[in-house]
Amino acid sequence: MSENVYEIYENKAHLARKSADRRSAEVWAMDKRIAEIDKELSATGLKLLSAALLDDGKREEAYKRLEADIFALRDEKKKRLIALGLPEDYTDVKYQCEKCSDTGYVGIKMCECMKRALTKQNYKSSGIGKYLEGQTFDNFDLSLYPFGEARENMSRIFNQARSFADSFSPDSSESLFFMGGTGLGKTHLSSAIAKEVIEKGYSVVYDSAQNIISTFERERFARDESVLKSQKYFDAQLLIIDDFGTEIQSKSSISYFYTLINTRLISSKPTIISTNLSGKELNSQYDSRIVSRILGEYTIRQFMGEDIRKLKK
Numbered sequence: 001m002s003e004n005v006y007e008i009y010e011n012k013a014h015l016a017r018k019s020a021d022r023r024s025a026e027v028w029a030m031d032k033r034i035a036e037i038d039k040e041l042s043a044t045g046l047k048l049l050s051a052a053l054l055d056d057g058k059r060e061e062a063y064k065r066l067e068a069d070i071f072a073l074r075d076e077k078k079k080r081l082i083a084l085g086l087p088e089d090y091t092d093v094k095y096q097c098e099k100c101s102d103t104g105y106v107g108i109k110m111c112e113c114m115k116r117a118l119t120k121q122n123y124k125s126s127g128i129g130k131y132l133e134g135q136t137f138d139n140f141d142l143s144l145y146p147f148g149e150a151r152e153n154m155s156r157i158f159n160q161a162r163s164f165a166d167s168f169s170p171d172s173s174e175s176l177f178f179m180g181g182t183g184l185g186k187t188h189l190s191s192a193i194a195k196e197v198i199e200k201g202y203s204v205v206y207d208s209a210q211n212i213i214s215t216f217e218r219e220r221f222a223r224d225e226s227v228l229k230s231q232k233y234f235d236a237q238l239l240i241i242d243d244f245g246t247e248i249q250s251k252s253s254i255s256y257f258y259t260l261i262n263t264r265l266i267s268s269k270p271t272i273i274s275t276n277l278s279g280k281e282l283n284s285q286y287d288s289r290i291v292s293r294i295l296g297e298y299t300i301r302q303f304m305g306e307d308i309r310k311l312k313k
Helices: 005-030 032-042 044-051 056-083 112-126 149-166 186-199 209-221 231-235 251-266 279-285 288-297 308-312
Strands: 176-179 204-208 238-244 271-275 299-302
Touching: 005 032, 005 112, 032 044, 032 056, 044 056, 112 186, 149 186, 149 299, 176 186, 186 204, 186 238, 186 271, 204 209, 204 231, 209 238, 209 251, 231 251, 251 271, 251 288, 279 288
Parallel strands: 176 271, 176 299, 204 238, 238 271
Antiparallel strands: none
């Protein structure tokens, strides 16, 4: 989407009125009387204002007379449009949303149509649009986890993830660190959280650790620094980093992650990181500064059990 939703809504109402003006000009060329009627109708605003200044008795009488004139003019216009083979509302402004007249707001409240548009845009920009419908809290199957400790642990993590999504705040929600082997539901719960948070109207960016590092590396050697794609990782109200630990390790990659993780913590912006690494592997693979920031500042969720993707098959 080249324009964001707010830019689109700035133009929608204007375009609707402009389209109505074109249809009016078309009709006026076909029937000059309709042009006269529209001119008379547009003058009624001033007449109503003048009537408001009259004494009580005269004001009421003037209002009734103007109301009758307006009704008669509109009725005549409708009949003339029908006679031309056109719909009676042909020259009316056609808004896509009658509630907000395509402004995006009803009074000071955001209209439902704009909320839906923002959600759709956020789905596309999040990076996981294809997962958001298929991986939800509703279709997360706890029965796939072995009965006992693994299922009880997963039930707790599921409830905590759902609570995180339900009460999400871009300024006060905690950061989460999902640890555990492959196929234990880390991506599914991350996607389910992303979907709920997006539908609340917040911005979410979901990307793999390798893609994030690749983005930083491309910018490092890019000549044009006017548009930094990595800025979305800092700006997102919720950042989800998947497959942490699978990226190519280097001094620069460690530096990128430390800067990103530390900046978001300082800014109190919540982040979710998922990894297949154990605690021991985490310590051996990453700089102690990164490990201490994650283990010290993130809420750890340890996933247990067997690969549920194999169990599904």
